[in-house]
Amino acid sequence: MDKTSIPAIRIEGLMKRYGTGDAAVDALKGVDMTVWPGEVVGLIGPSGSGKTTLLKCLGAVIEPTGGHMQLSGETIYDGKDGGWRTGDLRALRRDRIGFVFQAPYLIPFLDVTDNVALLPMLAGIDNAAARKRALELLTALDVAHRAGAQVSQLSGGEQQRVAIARSLANHAPIILADEPTAPLDSERALTVIRILNDMAVQYQTAIIVVTHDEKIIPTFKRIYHIRDGRTHEEAGEGRPL
Amino acid sequence: MINLAGRDILHGWGKFLFTGVGLGLLIGVTLSMAGIYRGMVDDGQVLIDNSGADLWVVQQGTLGPYAEPSSIRDDVWRGIAGLPGVAETGNAAYLTMQIEHAGKESRAMVVGMEVDRPNRPGAPAYLTAGRPVLAGHYEAIADELAKFKLGERVRIRRHEYEIVGLTRRMVSSSGDPMIFVPLKDAQEIQFLKDNDALLNERARTAANPAFNRPGVPGLLEAVQAANAQSRMVNAVLVRLEANADPEAVAAEIRRWKRLQAYTKVQMEDILVAKLIATSSRQIAMFLVILSVVTAAIVAFIIYTMTLAKVREIAVLKLIGARNRTIAGMILQQALGLGLIGFFVGRLAAGLWAPVFPKYVLLLPGDALRGFAIVMAICALASVVAIRAALAIDPAEAIGG
Numbered sequence: 213m214d215k216t217s218i219p220a221i222r223i224e225g226l227m228k229r230y231g232t233g234d235a236a237v238d239a240l241k242g243v244d245m246t247v248w249p250g251e252v253v254g255l256i257g258p259s260g261s262g263k264t265t266l267l268k269c270l271g272a273v274i275e276p277t278g279g280h281m282q283l284s285g286e287t288i289y290d291g292k293d294g295g296w297r298t299g300d301l302r303a304l305r306r307d308r309i310g311f312v313f314q315a316p317y318l319i320p321f322l323d324v325t326d327n328v329a330l331l332p333m334l335a336g337i338d339n340a341a342a343r344k345r346a347l348e349l350l351t352a353l354d355v356a357h358r359a360g361a362q363v364s365q366l367s368g369g370e371q372q373r374v375a376i377a378r379s380l381a382n383h384a385p386i387i388l389a390d391e392p393t394a395p396l397d398s399e400r401a402l403t404v405i406r407i408l409n410d411m412a413v414q415y416q417t418a419i420i421v422v423t424h425d426e427k428i429i430p431t432f433k434r435i436y437h438i439r440d441g442r443t444h445e446e447a448g449e450g451r452p453l
Numbered sequence: 454m455i456n457l458a459g460r461d462i463l464h465g466w467g468k469f470l471f472t473g474v475g476l477g478l479l480i481g482v483t484l485s486m487a488g489i490y491r492g493m494v495d496d497g498q499v500l501i502d503n504s505g506a507d508l509w510v511v512q513q514g515t516l517g518p519y520a521e522p523s524s525i526r527d528d529v530w531r532g533i534a535g536l537p538g539v540a541e542t543g544n545a546a547y548l549t550m551q552i553e554h555a556g557k558e559s560r561a562m563v564v565g566m567e568v569d570r571p572n573r574p575g576a577p578a579y580l581t582a583g584r585p586v587l588a589g590h591y592e593a594i595a596d597e598l599a600k601f602k603l604g605e606r607v608r609i610r611r612h613e614y615e616i617v618g619l620t621r622r623m624v625s626s627s628g629d630p631m632i633f634v635p636l637k638d639a640q641e642i643q644f645l646k647d648n649d650a651l652l653n654e655r656a657r658t659a660a661n662p663a664f665n666r667p668g669v670p671g672l673l674e675a676v677q678a679a680n681a682q683s684r685m686v687n688a689v690l691v692r693l694e695a696n697a698d699p700e701a702v703a704a705e706i707r708r709w710k711r712l713q714a715y716t717k718v719q720m721e722d723i724l725v726a727k728l729i730a731t732s733s734r735q736i737a738m739f740l741v742i743l744s745v746v747t748a749a750i751v752a753f754i755i756y757t758m759t760l761a762k763v764r765e766i767a768v769l770k771l772i773g774a775r776n777r778t779i780a781g782m783i784l785q786q787a788l789g790l791g792l793i794g795f796f797v798g799r800l801a802a803g804l805w806a807p808v809f810p811k812y813v814l815l816l817p818g819d820a821l822r823g824f825a826i827v828m829a830i831c832a833l834a835s836v837v838a839i840r841a842a843l844a845i846d847p848a849e850a851i852g853g
């Protein structure tokens with residue numbers, strides 16, 4: 213973690229309102245958050261507190277209704293100045309954000325390698341180079357021996373590691389993980405968190421992990437608590453893995 | 454970039470193939486329908502080609518002898534045979550009727566032909582078995598479609614006929630097999646009255662004072678003989694000399710003989726355009742409906758296949774796949790389905806065509822057109838699915 217450099221993520225006063233009028237729900241009421249390159253932070257809060265909404269805004273999947281978002285020093289959203297700064301949100305997601313979901317959500321009709329290689333391919337990298345990169349990541353995540361396998365032949369833990377490899381495949385500076393350990397037993401959950409920490413260090417990636425898994429919360433050095441649409445920061449135990 | 458459509462198809466190829474085969478059977482029905490129409494046209498065409506005639510001379514004001522009844526005297530050929538350009542003439546009589554044989558009834562066209570010289574127009578162009586009719590009476594040549602065997606005896610009206618020869622693709626314009634018999638026999642079958650009718654007719658003639666005059670012996674007998682005999686045929690078929698202009702000879706016959714004469718081109722128009730006009734519109738209607746049904750089914754299949762991939766499509770969008778990539782995937786799958794469907798359909802149509810009672814003619818040109826239409830339908834049908842796919846929210850990949 214290098215706090216002298218530019219933060220990978222800086223959010224100020226981020227707001228999200230679903231719906232309008234009487235049916236309106238204020239899911240985010242002014243969220244502040246800063247995440248540095250190479251850092252894994254926890255995002256913790258009760259159900260319905262706005263964790264997923266925050267990840268969706270950060271991931272340029274839904275549009276916030278106010279506030280300010282910066283990625284690596286570049287403003288990508290400004291509620292006071294016309295909203296999104298880019299018209300091509302898919303390219304933004306493809307090149308700058310990696311996603312890890314609660315369920316691995318791999319593409320069932322592609323084999324393990326191509327599930328990872330698909331991202332560089334979508335970014336225009338040729339098949340051979342994309343597969344080479346995929347294989348490197350699969351090796352780093354210790355699933356290279358399943359490279360040619362069908363997704364359905366993998367265990368839950370293996371699938372989740374492939375999903376992490378996919379999120380890293382375009383060297384995105386940010387990875388957003390929404391309850392990535394939910395389907396795993398505690399040993400595998402800790403393995404996944406250790407891998408995310410290793411990757412954060414190795415690739416200087418900023419990683420936000422949404423969780424309410426009691427076993428992994430103590431591993432974070434920094435935690436954002438979210439309650440009723442607002443965040444507050446807290447130091448974590450940073451228990452070694 | 455890898456081909457997502459191809460990967461998806463390979464991943465679930467069993468299901469995809471099964472669906473394609475189902476679609477193919479439907480396309481096979483459509484191709485067969487077109488083949489039935491082509492078969493009808495071809496039946497008319499071979500009727501013209503195999504008759505060995507260049508001109509058809511029929512009753513004035515009729516579209517005879519196939520499309521409308523025509524009746525002319527059996528001696529008008531004398532006046533025609535003398536015209537310049539005419540090589541050979543032949544009287545012909547046609548009668549479509551039910552024939553009972555071996556306990557089964559079937560429909561056939563009995564054709565009366567001149568048998569005095571070989572190769573008169575009206576006789577079958579070639580035989581696949583047996584010999585030509587040599588005797589003046591009670592021998593017949595049948596099309597193979599009638600399923601008669603050489604040497605069999607078949608009863609037509611009052612007499613039994615021996616099948617002495619077999620021929621192929623000699624059918625009426627409605628696809629019934631032809632049975633060729635000597636002209637005199639055919640005239641009898643067509644025009645001769647039964648005994649009761651003859652007696653009745655004779656009594657009426659005798660009671661008519663105009664024919665039964667006192668002091669004119671022999672008049673009544675002469676009239677009765679004339680009535681009992683048949684002196685009519687349906688058409689005179691004319692073969693022209695090689696250098697003769699059919700239209701000119703036809704015009705000559707029309708002008709001087711108070712008869713109608715049709716050339717091959719005109720006969721084709723009558724048989725193909727006029728005679729089967731309603732049937733072809735019927736088939737065209739059916740083809741339109743089948744195309745619409747095919748389109749609806751393809752649209753439904755592709756739509757269902759796409760909806761089954763909502764999550765994958767949401768993930769693809771989330772990780773940055775373009776709309777173009779996603780639309781291309783769905784379109785390619787629709788076209789792939791069409792491709793399988795077309796080949797299965799063409800195969801099926803070819804396999805079951807011989808089983809049809811009437812001629813089914815599958816033309817390569819029709820297959821090619823069918824292929825283009827199937828592909829166009831599939832492309833069109835994928836539009837609904839593509840719209841649905843583009844409406845999928847990438848947020849669905851993240852969940853709640």
Ligand SMILES: Nc1ncnc2c1ncn2[C@@H]1O[C@H](COP(=O)(O)OP(=O)(O)O)[C@@H](O)[C@H]1O
Pocket residue numbers: 230231237238239257258259260261262263264265266853
């Ligand atoms: N698409 C939506 N439309 C309306 N309300 C929503 C939508 N998504 C989430 N919400 C509401 O926003 C609030 C925060 O939801 P969410 O971000 O999913 O919470 P969490 O992930 O912390 O459980 C909840 O009250 C939820 O009902």
Ligand SMILES: [Mg+2]
Pocket residue numbers: 263264852853
């Ligand atoms: Mg949630």
